[in-house]
Amino acid sequence: MFRVAFLGVDHPHGAGWRESLSLLSDEISLVALVPAFDGRLTSLEERLAHLPRFESVDALLDWNAFDGAIVCLPNDEVPHAVARLAAAGKGVLLEKPGAASAADFAVACQALEQSRVPFQAGYQWRYDPAAERLRTMVREGRFGQLISVEMSFVTSDVRRRGPEHYLFDRQRSGRGFFNWLACHWLNLLLYVTGQQVVGVTARVGNFGASQVAVEDGGAAILELSGGGLATFVGGYWLPRWTGESHWTLRGSERWVHWFPNRANTGGVLEIHGPQPQFLAMEETFTLPVDRTPGYGGARTLRLLQEWITSARTRAGSCRNTPRSTSATLQLLDAIYQASESRQRVACAIGDEELAT
Numbered sequence: 001m002f003r004v005a006f007l008g009v010d011h012p013h014g015a016g017w018r019e020s021l022s023l024l025s026d027e028i029s030l031v032a033l034v035p036a037f038d039g040r041l042t043s044l045e046e047r048l049a050h051l052p053r054f055e056s057v058d059a060l061l062d063w064n065a066f067d068g069a070i071v072c073l074p075n076d077e078v079p080h081a082v083a084r085l086a087a088a089g090k091g092v093l094l095e096k097p098g099a100a101s102a103a104d105f106a107v108a109c110q111a112l113e114q115s116r117v118p119f120q121a122g123y124q125w126r127y128d129p130a131a132e133r134l135r136t137m138v139r140e141g142r143f144g145q146l147i148s149v150e151m152s153f154v155t156s157d158v159r160r161r162g163p164e165h166y167l168f169d170r171q172r173s174g175r176g177f178f179n180w181l182a183c184h185w186l187n188l189l190l191y192v193t194g195q196q197v198v199g200v201t202a203r204v205g206n207f208g209a210s211q212v213a214v215e216d217g218g219a220a221i222l223e224l225s226g227g228g229l230a231t232f233v234g235g236y237w238l239p240r241w242t243g244e245s246h247w248t249l250r251g252s253e254r255w256v257h258w259f260p261n262r263a264n265t266g267g268v269l270e271i272h273g274p275q276p277q278f279l280a281m282e283e284t285f286t287l288p289v290d291r292t293p294g295y296g297g298a299r300t301l302r303l304l305q306e307w308i309t310s311a312r313t314r315a316g317s318c319r320n321t322p323r324s325t326s327a328t329l330q331l332l333d334a335i336y337q338a339s340e341s342r343q344r345v346a347c348a349i350g351d352e353e354l355a356t
Contacts, residue, residue, distance in 0.1 A: 016295025100174020143251025176214030
């Protein structure tokens with residue numbers, strides 16, 4: 001049994017992660033809590049109320065009766081916590097993004113790579129069946145030359161949580177929408193395309209009705225190493241609890257629309273292929289509804305299972321690695337730099353382990 005501690009009980013995704021863990025109770029056991037968030041326990045499930053609680057990572061490590069930790073802490077606390085856990089030989093599952101910047105994450109990344117403990121990050125879209133199919137299409141050359149990737153991610157506005165929420169606190173979170181949510185699609189872009197981002201132009205800021213200390217959204221143009229372009233537009237801009245996401249990938253031989261959250265499906269791929277003769281290739285590929293409870297449904301179960309396997313065998317790495325997590329933060333840094341300077345930023349950012 002893989003014994004884990006949970007750091008950050010009242011994290012926005014905390015209850016979801018714990019529900020996902022409960023679905024794998026024959027493989028993983030939650031054995032301790034570090035409440036964090038000023039000790040708040042408002043989301044703590046009664047079935048877990050008996051678990052020992054610790055005020056700090058150091059106190060948890062002094063206790064030491066655990067094998068790994070799920071780290072759901074504010075950005076300003078994550079790097080030190082992860083570095084301490086890794087140095088002690090504990091496996092780490094890190095809720096994204098992991099820090100406000102790649103420089104802040106460096107101490108954690110170094111400790112993880114030196115210790116080689118089982119590591120996983122909360123980028124569960126790398127485990128989505130439709131995303132895997134898109135990645136395979138790219139790798140098999142079915143797009144021909146990849147020309148463009150258009151991504152959008154728009155979600156509930158600042159008023160849903162309130163401007164005082166820690167996610168909008170520059171001291172605790174460092175950054176805003178791009179760091180907290182756009183990171184999902186930026187991380188997935190590197191995974192699906194297998195290419196580096198070699199140039200960035202961007203504009204981020206406050207565009208909604210609520211003014212906060214961090215950005216509520218923006219837009220970015222990302223130049224890919226294969227010669228194509230990727231674009232992202234998104235923000236905290238919808239006046240209720242909801243969200244909209246969409247990708248379009250265009251190549252010289254086909255184009256595909258991906259609707260990851262279409263109602264009553266597990267995602268839809270609208271595929272428009274070539275017309276070598278009289279009939280064009282047209283397909284709507286619909287994945288079945290995922291009714292798995294917890295945070296991220298079946299995607300997160302696959303993510304957790306890969307982490308558990310890594311811990312059990314100590315062989316191989318997960319799809320999310322310390323370097324891929326750092327690469328996402330580097331890409332975010334380039335977006336913020338491009339926006340602040342109002343100039344194109346040259347870079348070379350990608351998943352080293354996955355590059356084609």
